[in-house]
Amino acid sequence: MADNTLVLTNVTKRFGGLVAVDDLSFTVKQGQIYGIIGPNGAGKTTVFNCITGIHPCEEGSINWCGEEIRLLSPHKIVQRGIVRTFQTIRLFSQMSVAENIMSGRHIKSSQGWWNAIVPTPGSKKDEKKNWQRVGELLDFFDLSDVTVNAAGSLPYGTQRRVEMARAMATEPKLLILDEPAAGLNDQETLGLIETIYKIKDLGVTILLIEHDMDLVMEVTEYLTVINFGKKIAEGTPDVIQKDPAVIEAYLGSEDDDE
Amino acid sequence: MKKKQILLYTAFFLIMALLPLVANSKWLAVGTTFLIFSVVALSQDIVLGKAGMFNMGQALFFGLGAYTTAILNAKFNWPLLATMPLAILVPALFGILLAGPIIHLRGDYLLVTTIGFNIVFVQVLQNNLGGITGGPNGIFGVESLSLPGLADSPQTSAFYLSLIVLLITFVLMHNLEKSKAGRALHYLREDDLAAGAIGINTRVYKIFSFGLGAGMAGMAGTIYANQYSAVSPEAFDFVQSVLFFSIVIVGGSSIPGILLGVFLMFVLPEIFRDFATWRYFIFGIAMIMTMILRPRGLWPASFGNIPKELIRGDQNGR
Amino acid sequence: MDIFLQQLVNGLTIGSMFALIALGYTMVYGVMKLINFAHGDLVAASAFVGLMIYTNVLGGSISLFSVIAVFLLTAVVIAIVGVLLERIAYRPLRSAPRLSAVVSALGASMVIQNGIMLLWGPQMRIFPDLLPQVYWEVGGVIISLIQVIIMLLSFILMTGLYFFIEKTKMGTAIRASSIDQDAARLMGINVDNIIVLIFIIGTSLGAVGGIFVGLYYRGITFNMGWQYGLYAFVAAIMGGIGNIPGAMIGGMLLGLFNAFIAGYVSSTWFYLYSPHCHPYCPTNRYSG
Numbered sequence: 001m002a003d004n005t006l007v008l009t010n011v012t013k014r015f016g017g018l019v020a021v022d023d024l025s026f027t028v029k030q031g032q033i034y035g036i037i038g039p040n041g042a043g044k045t046t047v048f049n050c051i052t053g054i055h056p057c058e059e060g061s062i063n064w065c066g067e068e069i070r071l072l073s074p075h076k077i078v079q080r081g082i083v084r085t086f087q088t089i090r091l092f093s094q095m096s097v098a099e100n101i102m103s104g105r106h107i108k109s110s111q112g113w114w115n116a117i118v119p120t121p122g123s124k125k126d127e128k129k130n131w132q133r134v135g136e137l138l139d140f141f142d143l144s145d146v147t148v149n150a151a152g153s154l155p156y157g158t159q160r161r162v163e164m165a166r167a168m169a170t171e172p173k174l175l176i177l178d179e180p181a182a183g184l185n186d187q188e189t190l191g192l193i194e195t196i197y198k199i200k201d202l203g204v205t206i207l208l209i210e211h212d213m214d215l216v217m218e219v220t221e222y223l224t225v226i227n228f229g230k231k232i233a234e235g236t237p238d239v240i241q242k243d244p245a246v247i248e249a250y251l252g253s254e255d256d257d258e
Numbered sequence: 259m260k261k262k263q264i265l266l267y268t269a270f271f272l273i274m275a276l277l278p279l280v281a282n283s284k285w286l287a288v289g290t291t292f293l294i295f296s297v298v299a300l301s302q303d304i305v306l307g308k309a310g311m312f313n314m315g316q317a318l319f320f321g322l323g324a325y326t327t328a329i330l331n332a333k334f335n336w337p338l339l340a341t342m343p344l345a346i347l348v349p350a351l352f353g354i355l356l357a358g359p360i361i362h363l364r365g366d367y368l369l370v371t372t373i374g375f376n377i378v379f380v381q382v383l384q385n386n387l388g389g390i391t392g393g394p395n396g397i398f399g400v401e402s403l404s405l406p407g408l409a410d411s412p413q414t415s416a417f418y419l420s421l422i423v424l425l426i427t428f429v430l431m432h433n434l435e436k437s438k439a440g441r442a443l444h445y446l447r448e449d450d451l452a453a454g455a456i457g458i459n460t461r462v463y464k465i466f467s468f469g470l471g472a473g474m475a476g477m478a479g480t481i482y483a484n485q486y487s488a489v490s491p492e493a494f495d496f497v498q499s500v501l502f503f504s505i506v507i508v509g510g511s512s513i514p515g516i517l518l519g520v521f522l523m524f525v526l527p528e529i530f531r532d533f534a535t536w537r538y539f540i541f542g543i544a545m546i547m548t549m550i551l552r553p554r555g556l557w558p559a560s561f562g563n564i565p566k567e568l569i570r571g572d573q574n575g576r
Numbered sequence: 577m578d579i580f581l582q583q584l585v586n587g588l589t590i591g592s593m594f595a596l597i598a599l600g601y602t603m604v605y606g607v608m609k610l611i612n613f614a615h616g617d618l619v620a621a622s623a624f625v626g627l628m629i630y631t632n633v634l635g636g637s638i639s640l641f642s643v644i645a646v647f648l649l650t651a652v653v654i655a656i657v658g659v660l661l662e663r664i665a666y667r668p669l670r671s672a673p674r675l676s677a678v679v680s681a682l683g684a685s686m687v688i689q690n691g692i693m694l695l696w697g698p699q700m701r702i703f704p705d706l707l708p709q710v711y712w713e714v715g716g717v718i719i720s721l722i723q724v725i726i727m728l729l730s731f732i733l734m735t736g737l738y739f740f741i742e743k744t745k746m747g748t749a750i751r752a753s754s755i756d757q758d759a760a761r762l763m764g765i766n767v768d769n770i771i772v773l774i775f776i777i778g779t780s781l782g783a784v785g786g787i788f789v790g791l792y793y794r795g796i797t798f799n800m801g802w803q804y805g806l807y808a809f810v811a812a813i814m815g816g817i818g819n820i821p822g823a824m825i826g827g828m829l830l831g832l833f834n835a836f837i838a839g840y841v842s843s844t845w846f847y848l849y850s851p852h853c854h855p856y857c858p859t860n861r862y863s864g
Contacts, residue, residue, distance in 0.1 A: 052455060054451070054454075054455065073454070073459075074454040074455050075454050075457050075458055075459045075460070078455070078456060078457030079457055083455070083456065083457070084455055086452070086455070090449050090451065090452035090455075091449075091452070092444070092445055092448035092449060092452065092453075093448065093449075094448060095444060095445075095448060096564060098564040098568050099441065099444070099563070099564060102441060102564075103441065103442075103445050103453070103456050103458070104456055104457070106438060106441075106442060106445075106456065106457055106458050107457035107458075109438045111437060111438040111439070113439045113466050115433075115437050115438070115439070116433060116434045116437040116438070116439035116440050116466075116470070117430060117433060117434075117470070118433065119433050119436070119437065123437065127436065127437070127438075128565075131564070131565045131567075131568060134568065135567070135568050138568065147564065147568050147569055148564065148569055166456060167456070170456065170457055306675075312675070312678075365674065366605075366609075366611055366817070367813075369611070369678075370611075370809070370810075370813055373806075374810075377806075497802065500682055503679075503682070504679050504682050504683070507675050507676065507678075507679045508679060535693070535694065536690075536694070537690075538686045538689070538690045539686070539687055539690035539691060539694060541683075541686060542682075542683040542684065542685070542686030542687035542690065543683065543687055544683070545679055545680065545682065545683025545686070546664070546665045546680045546683040546684060546687070548679075549669055549672065549676040549677070549679050549680040549683070550665075550668045550669060550680070553669065553672035553673055553676040554673065554676075
């Protein structure tokens, strides 16, 4: 299996009698910006929860870099280079922006639990190095004006950036974005597109769910469309826009006004 | 901000260090109690305030440390200070073992389970399990340590020993705040799903917080056994745990807030002896009022513990 | 076999009391998601209020009327205290962090417990013989009139509550509020009133439980609330906290368990607190 490739094969996730994800397969190749779209309630976020170990799926296979990760717990999946953001932003809201980003450095830090009791020169150096990295990320995501502010007190668009900065602090190979443009105004969305390209330039593969069709058609290179947990189409944005099944799914379920 | 803090703590320790010069033996005993209970309350803060787990059984670990010291010292003739490492390790291991199966419980369920542990612990002590806990009367004849130069005054020795232990606790709390593990506890209190999704092994760090808090409480147990030369079960009743729990929340889970809470709870009633019978009545009203007027506590913990070099320009740092 | 039947009767009696008290915990938790730590102390308070009403208001006369009056007046007084408690200590904290409400409840518990002590003193009081000491022997098992009344009245009250919760419009509103307060509010249910109603029902049942405790165990102390509160609380947890029939079953099971342990093993392992030194009591080791 090629390096840094995510392969989902026949993934099925049930909640009681409800089949949220039904026999879904797709492949995300290294360096891609890959999109998953579908009407509301199609099971998109559930797919992400399966990949990141929050709701492990019972059937099928999720293969990452040649390793089966289906049953790993969330923190182990992050250690393997897959990290996500949430549709409803989940920051450590009482803590400062810098501390939020520092949480992403957790897995990269070499400190052991005993360093919480007795610090060593090594652990102090490690601490310093990680804070430096946080400083770089603050610049990268244009957050250095709000370093000390409590994350929960910031405007929505800024919170999204903090969440992406936090995810990037783990130095992932695959970044999963769950509706990154939700709640953003036009200008913030433009900024987001720019940020996504900047992240891609770092060599990070990006997998995203999005409702904003303009954004999806602009940034993604390849798309999978799902409805009722099933894949109904896949292809490049041009192909998808003309696909009758996709048009049917969107027009047929007139519940999406975003 | 930082300088003010150092100044505050230095002043606190200086005043405490000079206390034996002016205080008589009764006030010295009150002062020692204040120091010991501050250590326990701070250990409770690691689990409750920092990691956000509703632990209402901290007196168990406090008692486990005290009994470890008492048994080793009074029954096996270990020197008092030599018992301290075990009085830390035994509760810490117990904390880890007890936390393992219950750590996934949320909020109130964890609270009830830890109360249960505390009750079982006191029952075990009272029923003299294994014939070594001394039953309802406890264990007498624990050595009173004499510090060099204070051989004639065991009370002053006990006071300074407690002060040293509190100082160690402060250093521990400081180290914890500046470490990966300490931050991890804050993250999982704020949102443990997000903490897991960012790569933190939430289970391990929850158990870690129990172990660390239990070890610190055990350390306080040693100096408690030293102060009274005795231990008995009712000092570690779950109601005692309730008090430590309340102190952390009323104080606001910051070091000054917690010390203030211990002071209000255990020292103030000694000053106003006439009100002794009204003590808990008034304290109960104060608890309700504090929570209504200041839901985050008297002296809420502040965040933003970040290196200076990160703060650029004219940010209005908090 | 005799011991078994005897402990079965004793266990059902104790279990009825636990169940009545547990209902107060479970109902409040169901709607407010708050452990009302003060509930046990209200139970203790009702024993003292019952005693006061009997001696001071009714002048110590024993009649069917005075028995009924003690139960009713105590329930009314305790329900008023319960409603005030909710109003003063809990309502302002509804949107505060969860822990603040928990600590407020612990504070309320201290206030009520020590309030009893300040009013009636720290020493044990003896609850009056409201009911004649009549015993029957049925097949080697001794049953007292008090036990019969405790079991019968508890059964009636719990059945009544069950039908109220399951069959009436108000009961439906209570159940809706405990599933989702916000949704209930949107459906036009006044959740504030529901919470007041729950406190009235929960504390009145607790008051009956408190009088039962006085009748059955005779000796009442200001700090006994923690003990009975804790038992009842465990019962509520066993039944799945928030679950009303669950609390009734949990109380019964715990009562039976308690009685059989006492009958067959030893009661020392089931004694929850040590009355000789309670950290809440004013004469503790620091002031000696």
